[in-house]
Amino acid sequence: MRAVLVAWLGLITGGALAADLPVDKVGTVLTLPQPYPAHWVWVQDIAFEHMLDGKMILVDPRATTLREQFKGMFNSSNIAAFAQSTTRPEVYVAETFYSRGNRGQRSDVITVYDKPNLRPIAEIPLTGNKRASAMPGRHALAMSGDESLLFAYFFTPATSIGIIDVARRALVNEVSLPSCAMAYPTGKRGFSSLCANGSMVSFQLDAAGKVANTKVLDPFFDVDADALFEKPVIANGMGYFPTFNGNLQVIDLRGDHAVLGARWNLVPEAERKQNWRPGGAMLTGADDAGHLYLIMHPDGKEGTHKDGGPEVWVFDVAKQTRLQRITLKTWGLSIEATGGPEPLLLVTNAEMNIDVYDARTGKHQRTLAHFGQETPLIMHAAR
Amino acid sequence: MITNWLDAITERMTRSVAQRTSRRGFLGSVGATLIGGAALPLLPVARAGGGDGQPAPPSQDPGDPTSCDYWRNCSIDGYLCSCCGGSMNSCPPGTDMSPVTWIGTCRNPADGKDYIISYNDCCGKNSCGACFCNRNERDRPLYRPGTANDYNWCVGTKSIAYHCTVTLILGVATTPS
Numbered sequence: 001m002r003a004v005l006v007a008w009l010g011l012i013t014g015g016a017l018a019a020d021l022p023v024d025k026v027g028t029v030l031t032l033p034q035p036y037p038a039h040w041v042w043v044q045d046i047a048f049e050h051m052l053d054g055k056m057i058l059v060d061p062r063a064t065t066l067r068e069q070f071k072g073m074f075n076s077s078n079i080a081a082f083a084q085s086t087t088r089p090e091v092y093v094a095e096t097f098y099s100r101g102n103r104g105q106r107s108d109v110i111t112v113y114d115k116p117n118l119r120p121i122a123e124i125p126l127t128g129n130k131r132a133s134a135m136p137g138r139h140a141l142a143m144s145g146d147e148s149l150l151f152a153y154f155f156t157p158a159t160s161i162g163i164i165d166v167a168r169r170a171l172v173n174e175v176s177l178p179s180c181a182m183a184y185p186t187g188k189r190g191f192s193s194l195c196a197n198g199s200m201v202s203f204q205l206d207a208a209g210k211v212a213n214t215k216v217l218d219p220f221f222d223v224d225a226d227a228l229f230e231k232p233v234i235a236n237g238m239g240y241f242p243t244f245n246g247n248l249q250v251i252d253l254r255g256d257h258a259v260l261g262a263r264w265n266l267v268p269e270a271e272r273k274q275n276w277r278p279g280g281a282m283l284t285g286a287d288d289a290g291h292l293y294l295i296m297h298p299d300g301k302e303g304t305h306k307d308g309g310p311e312v313w314v315f316d317v318a319k320q321t322r323l324q325r326i327t328l329k330t331w332g333l334s335i336e337a338t339g340g341p342e343p344l345l346l347v348t349n350a351e352m353n354i355d356v357y358d359a360r361t362g363k364h365q366r367t368l369a370h371f372g373q374e375t376p377l378i379m380h381a382a383r
Numbered sequence: 384m385i386t387n388w389l390d391a392i393t394e395r396m397t398r399s400v401a402q403r404t405s406r407r408g409f410l411g412s413v414g415a416t417l418i419g420g421a422a423l424p425l426l427p428v429a430r431a432g433g434g435d436g437q438p439a440p441p442s443q444d445p446g447d448p449t450s451c452d453y454w455r456n457c458s459i460d461g462y463l464c465s466c467c468g469g470s471m472n473s474c475p476p477g478t479d480m481s482p483v484t485w486i487g488t489c490r491n492p493a494d495g496k497d498y499i500i501s502y503n504d505c506c507g508k509n510s511c512g513a514c515f516c517n518r519n520e521r522d523r524p525l526y527r528p529g530t531a532n533d534y535n536w537c538v539g540t541k542s543i544a545y546h547c548t549v550t551l552i553l554g555v556a557t558t559p560s
Contacts, residue, residue: 049510051535051545078543079535102509102544133535133543134525157483157528157538181526196527223527230524303458303520 031116032058032071034089038288038340040071040382042091043354046079046136048375052102054080056093058118058382061344061356061368070371072118079133081141083150084383088166089115094131094141094152110141110150110164124169126162130154135281136378137231139182144189145237149209151183151191161191163209172209177201178216182230184239184253192239192251192258194230198223202257215257221249229278229305233286240292240317242266242278244305248292250317264320266294266313275300280308282334282378287343287359292317295332295347308333312345314359326362329355336379348376445493448550451516455500455550458487458520460532464505464547466514471550474505479540480549481506485532488521488556497556503549506537511547 036058043057058071076082078096085091091113099105108126113119132140132155140153143166150164154174161183163173180193180201190204198219206212221228221243228249232241237254238261250261267276277300278284285293297309308331314324330349338344343359352375354368446453448471449463455471456463468475481504489500523530537543 049512051510096543098542098544103507103542106543132525133537135533137525155528155534155538157534159528179526181524181528194524194526223523227523227527230526303518303522306517306519306522 029117030072032118034116036115036382038382039338039342039344041336041338041346042082042084042380042382043371043373043376044076044080044082044136044378044380045373045376046378048377051078053077055372056080056082056091057371057373057376059354059368059371061338061346061354061366064366066371069368073372074113074118074120079136081131081136081152082380083141083143084380085143085147085166086383087147090121091115092141092143092150094126096129096131096133110152112169122169124164124171126152126154127171128154128174130156130160130162130174132159137182137282138378138380139184139230139232142183142185142191144191144205145185146188148207149189149205151185153182155181159193161193161203163205165209173205173211175203175211184232184234184251184258186253186258187256190256192253194228194241196223200251200258204256213256217258217260220260227305229283231282231284233284233292235286235290235292235317238317240284240286242284242294244277246272246277246300248315248317262320266315266322268322271298274298277304278309279305280333280335281306281348282336283308285335285337285345285381287337288339288341289343290317291315291323291337291343291359293335293337293345293359295335308350312347312357312362324362326357329364329367334377334379336381338381339383346379348379352376354379443493444491449514451514451518453550454489454491455498455552456516457489457518458485458500458522458530458532459502459548459550460517460519460522461504461515461545462511462547463514463516464511464549467505467511467547469505469547469549472552474503474549475508475511475547478505478507478546479542480504481536482539484536485522485528485530485534486553487530487532499553499556501551501553502532502536503551504536504540505546505549506540507542507544508546510545 047054054076057073063069076093080093080095083092093111106129108129108131110124112122114121132153142151152162154160159177161175165172180195183191186192192202198221200217202215204212226243226245228241232239239251241249246267249263252259280295283295292315295309312326332347334348336346345357345359347355356365448465474480484501484503487500522532
């Protein structure tokens with residue numbers, strides 16, 4: 001009681017000496033800088049245990065405190081697909097809703113969020129509700145080279161690509177795929193898809209979103225013997241597709257249709273005996289210099305292609321050489337490289353936290369944890 | 384709970400080392416399966432509603448269906464319905480079984496035969512959350528759906544909400560002559 005009295009007297013005395021704090025304004029909501037700093041990243045949490053309630057969290061991985069790291073977020077429902085515009089202050093989320101949460105009337109939409117406010121500013125109905133729900137990749141929703149169209153992967157299980165006119169906010173066409181999947185932007189207004197027989201098909205579209213021409217590559221890989229991961233990185237229009245066994249298939253996507261490029265073994269001779277292979281949930285990344293980052297694991301064999309790994313290997317794809325082996329602090333499952341001249345390597349680790357490394361030196365800088373993430377299985381460098 | 388994916392990976396790697404000798408031989412022999420030849424795309428399988436759902440005697444179907452080690456789980460990705468109020472071949476109450484699936488080819492250690500396993504998702508409720516298991520033998524990317532476990536296979540059901548996965552035997556795998 002005596003202590004309380006002393007504290008109370010102190011409060012009164014102190015209050016008399018110090019100026020009052022100003023009254024806070026009700027209703028202040030922050031906005032984000034435009035453009036986002038090149039090293040920011042979208043962390044996509046698919047909420048594997050409650051997929052209805054996924055989210056996109058915008059993070060500054062260079063910051064040292066949670067207060068500075070967490071920039072904002074929005075929801076993304078039922079394992080959404082995500083794409084970013086570089087010419088409009090917008091990002092896009094292909095998602096699925098039901099009128100009663102997990103039941104009721106289904107509606108698939110692309111929700112358009114504005115970058116400064118992270119508010120939904122438009123909704124594009126995906127008529128027919130065919131959106132693919134699958135473990136997230138970077139090419140289930142993609143922008144055309146000229147950013148006039150969005151390509152949304154549909155799966156019913158027949159596969160097709162929904163063509164969305166970005167300016168009109170409308171689904172304008174649906175292109176059936178001949179047993180193929182995903183949309184890898186190709187040329188000005190086209191896309192390519194990998195196919196079940198080991199081939200690739202390319203479509204180029206006109207301004208109305210109709211197919212102007214199509215080209216099919218002859219089968220060039222064996223899906224059973226050495227499948228291409230459908231999770232490439234595309235840097236400066238060049239697609240870099242690792243294979244299950246540790247090869248890299250380069251595909252030129254700059255023109256009207258896909259053109260096969262070089263294919264080379266990513267694993268130096270000395271390490272092949274240890275069966276080093278690529279693997280992970282989202283196992284690829286590339287920085288602005290075009291360096292390729294790949295999660296690797298030893299003792300690879302049939303079925304280890306999603307295991308992740310203890311190392312990230314960095315490649316100069318022009319010289320077809322390995323630049324670096326980065327030993328991870330904690331086993332990695334997914335990676336991303338940030339933009340800008342001093343890239344960061346971000347690794348979703350097996351504990352579902354995100355380790356931040358200096359991409360040039362491989363030195364671990366910090367671990368992003370406790371920012372509301374549960375299963376952040378894919379990251380997208382901010383654009 | 385997927386609080387630590389590493390635990391699941393570590394457990395699987397330990398198991399895989401223990402079984403490496405037999406499994407490697409097995410892997411080399413089943414590139415071609417009952418469903419299609421090596422050069423043909425595998426079609427999604429529609430089998431929900433078929434079969435009598437009666438499990439085989441334990442001696443012929445060995446192992447614990449609530450364990451990721453269970454032989455039928457060789458290409459599963461999700462929650463084991465045996466931990467969620469269902470069984471290895473029956474969905475939990477109130478869920479709907481997806482009529483289309485991906486398939487795996489798993490060896491039954493009791494008879495040494497390779498079986499075609501249909502992984503039907505049970506749908507309409509949030510993720511079960513118990514007994515997460517991810518094994519990827521002969522899993523292939525999304526461009527070959529019939530063997531791709533990365534899809535949410537709650538397709539053709541009233542809701543795409545994924546709950547858990549069952550493991551139905553479709554038959555014994557044979558190599559085309």
